[in-house]
Amino acid sequence: MKIKTEEQYNKIINGATIILLTEGLATFSTIKVAKLINMSQSNIYVYFKNKDDLLVSVFRYHQKKYIHFLAAKWDPSRSPKAVLTNFVTALNQFHTDNKDSLEVIWLVRQSPKLRQLIPQVADDEIFVKIFKWLESLQKQGKVRPLPLMYLTNLVFSAVINYFQLLDSQELTSNEMSIEEIVTPLSALLFV
Amino acid sequence: MKIKTEEQYNKIINGATIILLTEGLATFSTIKVAKLINMSQSNIYVYFKNKDDLLVSVFRYHQKKYIHFLAAKWDPSRSPKAVLTNFVTALNQFHTDNKDSLEVIWLVRQSPKLRQLIPQVADDEIFVKIFKWLESLQKQGKVRPLPLMYLTNLVFSAVINYFQLLDSQELTSNEMSIEEIVTPLSALLFV
Amino acid sequence: MKIKTEEQYNKIINGATIILLTEGLATFSTIKVAKLINMSQSNIYVYFKNKDDLLVSVFRYHQKKYIHFLAAKWDPSRSPKAVLTNFVTALNQFHTDNKDSLEVIWLVRQSPKLRQLIPQVADDEIFVKIFKWLESLQKQGKVRPLPLMYLTNLVFSAVINYFQLLDSQELTSNEMSIEEIVTPLSALLFV
Amino acid sequence: MKIKTEEQYNKIINGATIILLTEGLATFSTIKVAKLINMSQSNIYVYFKNKDDLLVSVFRYHQKKYIHFLAAKWDPSRSPKAVLTNFVTALNQFHTDNKDSLEVIWLVRQSPKLRQLIPQVADDEIFVKIFKWLESLQKQGKVRPLPLMYLTNLVFSAVINYFQLLDSQELTSNEMSIEEIVTPLSALLFV
DNA sequence: AATGAATGAGTGTTCATTCAT
């Protein structure tokens, strides 16, 4: 699907993002998106092949942002714990600036149906770098000898969990700051 | 007669569970449940006020199972690490015996709309016990001084993550056994 | 699809027949049928699985009428030409009483897509009888030695053609009566 | 420049012919035509006023071919039966060379809506000639005294019927050759 | 308690047509 008027394309993506986050996947509909952005529903089908195409495009849009951000912040030249701190801080900053993006990424990943339509991200350059970094530390015995897939998942969900508790107001940033995650995560990750 | 009613109630709950897990929340419908269990769709409305009521009831049904199981296995008389090991092993056993239950609990929690309808579980007896146990350990300086809500969340998602990776075949139990979670989790939890 | 309220079922069939004949297959829609008979469109789907199911059912409804009529009139005990005359007269009478039926049968047969969904009628008892009658006459050299399928087709389309020209007012029954078909058809059929 | 325009015009007609024959009238759409011939959908509206105009133009295109062909083959100088034989053979040859054309002519004629938009062909020179020829034979008592409109219709549908049965493989040319039509048709037509 | 029937609202998708460029 060639991008036609970039402005309109983004308008739809942004509208879809809002509907997705307020309604959830279950009741997301193109009609609601169209109404929100004041556009005819049929015009959405000029820009996207079908509903799934729209949803996947929304996901990709936010994932690209996320990946670019991570890549810009990645600096493995420091000590392992400093790298972890840096990573957590970066994620926190990204979440502050792009709250929607992280939520969309998380949301779409939860749907088995959509997950199948989403391209694997693991091959992306930045993730390859992170995996290699972890791998070399594991060989030096500095990282726990568990599957990298599992370790990175744990770190990610530890951070996301924090954000979700903040969002649902079950936790406040006074009770616990993001930096306080680093120590337990460090204990979990490093030997 | 009363027995027959309970039978029908459970029939609906079980049908709904299957549809929920095979279809996902997005395309779950009472029609599909009715067809699956060979019952008239309108009869579902005799047992449940509406669709959301059914979904919440399904959630509660599995959550009760889960809570009963945990309560039966809970034994805080041993050392903290032994308690953690015991907890993880119990969860694993529950997951093996009641795969559906854990998945339903996880699935329903993902929906913002449904989460609001679900009663807080924290007041349940078993969770009160666990929280008290953690609290006392924290006072003795044996558990990291982080909000208990966050710590328990971390443990739960570490275990769920493991199950999910197994299910999606991104991980095999050969590469990593459930027991191997205990050491990193212990490091994360205990000082 | 079990017939539920026969009255409603027939109401839908009749409405669909009217729409089919006035609109043609190309612009036939369940919405138009529903509006015509003052019924909710969704209720049509209680009685018919889908649009094609409705169309095929309409066809079958009229075909059954037609077959019953033919069977009642069939009498091969007379001379070949008398049988032909009888047949043509019967068809004419049926057409007078059930104009819609013959048109629907013809219309639906023209659609390649629908033809596939329609059960072969050739096995029907009355057609088996007609074929056997023709076959035996052929063996006696009284009927032209052409494929029976083709001969019967010719007779049927000769009659239908006549009705169509009347309907489109390109011909009037004054210019030509139905009985006048018999002589040329007889010449065509019999040696 | 003008040549290019005619090229495009024909491109559309040919594309429309293909869609018409593969999809049928019911699901024919300008979008499908545009996609097939790799042209913008809106450009079709430069050449044709609307969808019906396109369909009628397609019909006329093939009808012209057909009429030209008939005119070229028409030779009333021989005996009536020879003329009939000649006519049937010509139709068969035309069908072999221009299968699409005959099918389109037949297809469009089936639609009540389109039939109204189609110009009467009877005034065309070649048909005038054929009618005059039949008329004069009728006056000599050599052709059955039935409306010419009906007789010509019968001949045409006898031939088309044959082609249709071949196409639908309900008949093979081994079982019956086109020439075998002539004898019964002759009996039907001539006294 | 159980069911069949009915309906209104919604949903994804297609399409004919128009318009500005």
Add this chain to the structure above:
DNA sequence: AATGAATGAACACTCATTCAT
């Protein structure tokens, strides 16, 4: 002449929910 964009209307089909029996 050609095209991309936009739109409103239509359509098949699904579904939650209600009601009478």
